[in-house]
Amino acid sequence: xxxxxxxxxDERMKRIGKIVAVSSGKGGVGKSLFASVxxxxxxxxxCKVGLFDLDFTSPSAxxxxxxxxxxxxxxKGIIPPQVHGLQFMSIIYYSGDHVTPLRGxxxxxxxxxxxxxxxxKKLDYLVLDMPPGIGDVTLDLIRLxxxxxxxxxxxxxxxxxxxxxKLTRLLGTLKIPVLGIVENMKMNHSKAxxxxxxxxxxxxxxxxxxxxxxxxxxxxxxxxxxxxxAKKVEQMTTRI
Amino acid sequence: xxxxxxxxxDERMKRIGKIVAVSSGKGGVGKSLFASVxxxxxxxxxCKVGLFDLDFTSPSAxxxxxxxxxxxxxxKGIIPPQVHGLQFMSIIYYSGDHVTPLRGxxxxxxxxxxxxxxxxKKLDYLVLDMPPGIGDVTLDLIRLxxxxxxxxxxxxxxxxxxxxxKLTRLLGTLKIPVLGIVENMKMNHSKAxxxxxxxxxxxxxxxxxxxxxxxxxxxxxxxxxxxxxAKKVEQMTTRI
Numbered sequence: 001x002x003x004x005x006x007x008x009x010d011e012r013m014k015r016i017g018k019i020v021a022v023s024s025g026k027g028g029v030g031k032s033l034f035a036s037v038x039x040x041x042x043x044x045x046x047c048k049v050g051l052f053d054l055d056f057t058s059p060s061a062x063x064x065x066x067x068x069x070x071x072x073x074x075x076k077g078i079i080p081p082q083v084h085g086l087q088f089m090s091i092i093y094y095s096g097d098h099v100t101p102l103r104g105x106x107x108x109x110x111x112x113x114x115x116x117x118x119x120x121k122k123l124d125y126l127v128l129d130m131p132p133g134i135g136d137v138t139l140d141l142i143r144l145x146x147x148x149x150x151x152x153x154x155x156x157x158x159x160x161x162x163x164x165x166k167l168t169r170l171l172g173t174l175k176i177p178v179l180g181i182v183e184n185m186k187m188n189h190s191k192a193x194x195x196x197x198x199x200x201x202x203x204x205x206x207x208x209x210x211x212x213x214x215x216x217x218x219x220x221x222x223x224x225x226x227x228x229x230a231k232k233v234e235q236m237t238t239r240i
Numbered sequence: 241x242x243x244x245x246x247x248x249x250d251e252r253m254k255r256i257g258k259i260v261a262v263s264s265g266k267g268g269v270g271k272s273l274f275a276s277v278x279x280x281x282x283x284x285x286x287c288k289v290g291l292f293d294l295d296f297t298s299p300s301a302x303x304x305x306x307x308x309x310x311x312x313x314x315x316k317g318i319i320p321p322q323v324h325g326l327q328f329m330s331i332i333y334y335s336g337d338h339v340t341p342l343r344g345x346x347x348x349x350x351x352x353x354x355x356x357x358x359x360x361k362k363l364d365y366l367v368l369d370m371p372p373g374i375g376d377v378t379l380d381l382i383r384l385x386x387x388x389x390x391x392x393x394x395x396x397x398x399x400x401x402x403x404x405x406k407l408t409r410l411l412g413t414l415k416i417p418v419l420g421i422v423e424n425m426k427m428n429h430s431k432a433x434x435x436x437x438x439x440x441x442x443x444x445x446x447x448x449x450x451x452x453x454x455x456x457x458x459x460x461x462x463x464x465x466x467x468x469x470a471k472k473v474e475q476m477t478t479r480i
Contacts, residue, residue, distance in 0.1 A: 028268010104344010
């Protein structure tokens with residue numbers, strides 16, 4: 001049986017230019033921070049940008065951006081609130097910030113619901129903050145959204161890169177385009193991640209040094225955009 | 241309908257003393273490293289220890305310990321191989337190290353299968369390396385295994401602690417005991433995590449400073465046990 005909502009999703013997405021899924025093999029590599037700052041940087045350049053937090057495991061874009069108490073509006077669908085120049089949507093508007101121990105099937109259902117009710121205005125870019133790894137959301141998203149391209153964040157850690165290999169192997173098998181890999185929180189001068197990325201036949205989009213100041217910039221978009229982290233992300237926007 | 245395998249799990253677990261689920265609100269906080277080094281430290285003290293990697297999102301204990309090409313044996317169930325003095329079992333023996341994009345329901349099924357076939361010898365401790373956050377594995381485990389106690393790893397980051405709050409609220413609601421919280425990768429002198437932990441009514445088990453040398457010790461258990469990280473974990477074993 002076909003869920004009637006899935007056919008609506010195409011309609012909802014049709015005014016969107018590029019869709020970038022910011023993903024990672026494992027958590028804790030700075031994925032949400034990257035997705036949030038990428039969205040801000042693209043908006044700063046004058047693009048129309050949406051940011052969609054789909055990280056059911058630990059939604060945090062609303063904390064990073066300090067979105068305040070804005071809420072989506074209902075009008076033949078759900079209209080994302082405008083936050084710091086972005087159209088912002090998050091699963092927290094669906095689940096609340098409560099304990100939400102969703103089962104896999106419920107996650108799939110919530111994702112389909114969210115995608116089918118959210119009405120984006122015209123966008124040049126929609127940045128998706130994905131859950132880490134390969135779970136139900138990633139599998140559904142690949143199935144439901146056309147033209148999604150993945151951008152993968154990793155750290156210099158070999159444990160992180162092992163999981164990146166798995167993720168990119170899956171994306172390769174499914175013929176989903178990968179924009180490239182970003183090495184975050186870099187604290188050494190090793191070229192290992194760069195070399196291993198090329199070995200996978202993928203683009204290396206650059207490295208971002210570990211930035212101790214980023215923690216205090218969380219919740220303050222002006223401060224965020226002044227960090228070394230943001231400067232590095234801005235340089236990468238030309239390749240996205 | 242009751243899955244017949246779930247009644248076998250009690251039987252399989254009956255020779256186990258304490259079961260410690262090493263968990264975290266989000267990924268990338270050093271959970272797998274902590275679980276592996278905790279198991280090694282307890283074994284070093286002379287305890288009989290099992291380590292069970294249940295992190296379906298990114299299994300890595302086999303890389304941290306460099307378990308080599310040992311395999312579980314079949315004998316009226318599956319017997320975990322002996323690895324560096326530990327009885328070691330991992331979902332990689334079930335899934336292989338292939339791309340395993342398991343749906344939530346498949347994850348549940350694999351977990352039940354693994355728990356019902358694995359025959360642990362007498363153990364003082366079974367350390368579980370859990371997936372981060374609150375997903376199908378966590379929900380199933382709470383349902384299937386009695387006497388499990390959670391130990392939660394976090395970093396100093398407020399984003400990490402936000403997710404810890406969610407996890408502990410769920411565990412509290414379900415009346416699952418929490419041994420305490422460990423603050424890992426500490427790079428400052430803030431007392432915030434310690435204070436927030438106490439505010440939640442939980443024990444603060446200690447802090448572990450960021451240890452740049454840990455990366456090169458991965459895959460070498462002797463080196464691992466010589467790190468500052470391991471010394472700190474050893475101090476915590478008395479409270480577990």
